[in-house]
Amino acid sequence: MECSLEAIFDQALVETNRLRTLRSEAPPADFLLKIAAEELSERLAVVERQFEAAAEIHGYTGLAAQALLATGKIGKVTRIETHAAFAAPGDHFTIAPLEQLPLEPASINLAVSPLSLHLTNDTPGMFVQIRRALKPDGLFLAAVPGADTLQELRDVLLQTEVEMTGGASPRVIPFADIRDIGALLQRAGFALPVTDKETYTVRYDSLFELMRDLRAMGMANPLAARSRKPPGRAFFLRAAELYAQRYSDPDGRVRATFSIIYLSGWAPHESQQKPLKPGSAKTRLADALKSKTFD
Numbered sequence: 001m002e003c004s005l006e007a008i009f010d011q012a013l014v015e016t017n018r019l020r021t022l023r024s025e026a027p028p029a030d031f032l033l034k035i036a037a038e039e040l041s042e043r044l045a046v047v048e049r050q051f052e053a054a055a056e057i058h059g060y061t062g063l064a065a066q067a068l069l070a071t072g073k074i075g076k077v078t079r080i081e082t083h084a085a086f087a088a089p090g091d092h093f094t095i096a097p098l099e100q101l102p103l104e105p106a107s108i109n110l111a112v113s114p115l116s117l118h119l120t121n122d123t124p125g126m127f128v129q130i131r132r133a134l135k136p137d138g139l140f141l142a143a144v145p146g147a148d149t150l151q152e153l154r155d156v157l158l159q160t161e162v163e164m165t166g167g168a169s170p171r172v173i174p175f176a177d178i179r180d181i182g183a184l185l186q187r188a189g190f191a192l193p194v195t196d197k198e199t200y201t202v203r204y205d206s207l208f209e210l211m212r213d214l215r216a217m218g219m220a221n222p223l224a225a226r227s228r229k230p231p232g233r234a235f236f237l238r239a240a241e242l243y244a245q246r247y248s249d250p251d252g253r254v255r256a257t258f259s260i261i262y263l264s265g266w267a268p269h270e271s272q273q274k275p276l277k278p279g280s281a282k283t284r285l286a287d288a289l290k291s292k293t294f295d
Contacts, residue, residue: 007121008174011098013222014119015082018060021218022085029216032258033063035200036114036143039262041067043141044110049073051110051139055080057130058098058116060218062088065112074110099126103133110134113142115260118175119222127188137269140190146197146259147177152247153210153256160239161231169227173219178261190265191272197261203253207240210256 021028041064051074056065058081065077078092080102087093096102099120111130120126130140154172161168178197185193204210214220248254266272 007224018218029213037064037067045071053108054110057113064114101129134267138267146261148259156242185265191268193265195263207243
């Protein structure tokens with residue numbers, strides 16, 4: 001399968017990476033998915049609403065679906081995945097490509113996407129598909145890796161390639177800024193959009209252990225514009241040396257940043273709170289935020 005010139009990700013390779021991870025005998029590196037599943041379920045738990053029909057959109061092993069069901073807030077969860085291998089016994093399961101949502105308009109009350117939207121070429125289109133699938137006053141929750149993710153790895157791989165070859169090719173995928181995610185929610189027509197970010201620092205013995213985890217997450221480089229030439233052992237030895245020089249702690253272990261943007265938005269409904277007209281507020285923003293102002 002060839003990628004179009006506009007494609008950022010080679011979707012065939014994305015699928016290959018995800019399936020290879022699922023079928024690997026190596027221990028899973030699913031700690032980020034567990035964090036996202038727990039965070040999304042906690043956010044759902046405080047919503048004073050029941051959701052009779054929910055969809056987990058490309059959630060890998062179904063950890064998010066399990067966590068959502070445990071809240072007692074939803075009735076049925078349909079898991080949407082790219083391959084039957086991702087299904088577990090008893091799942092309500094539908095197969096669809098990563099960039100397609102096989103749901104009828106206004107057919108679900110809740111859509112949840114845990115750590116998969118960052119691999120779509122048409123992310124705005126996915127937001128629109130999710131918005132259309134929600135019933136009025138339906139809720140969209142998602143976790144999306146943010147722009148600071150793997151900033152250390154991006155830095156050292158770029159520096160290593162410039163140093164050894166005089167050029168550079170993309171080796172770490174681009175991640176969205178929180179402002180871009182908020183803009184996508186608004187553009188897709190979601191009401192009451194909310195975004196916030198959590199940053200997690202994970203420590204490793206070296207760059208090699210980090211890269212092993214990335215492969216175990218299915219995050220080997222899927223960029224359409226990636227170099228097809230294997231970099232070789234000398235490249236990674238130099239990259240590991242730079243990583244240790246720039247991003248190690250006193251005990252010698254190195255740091256890796258993972259940033260997750262959590263977002264929510266509602267399908268519009270007449271019962272929802274409407275924004276005030278400009279100039280009609282009765283409380284100053286500084287008072288509402290309990291902050292000081294200086295003249």
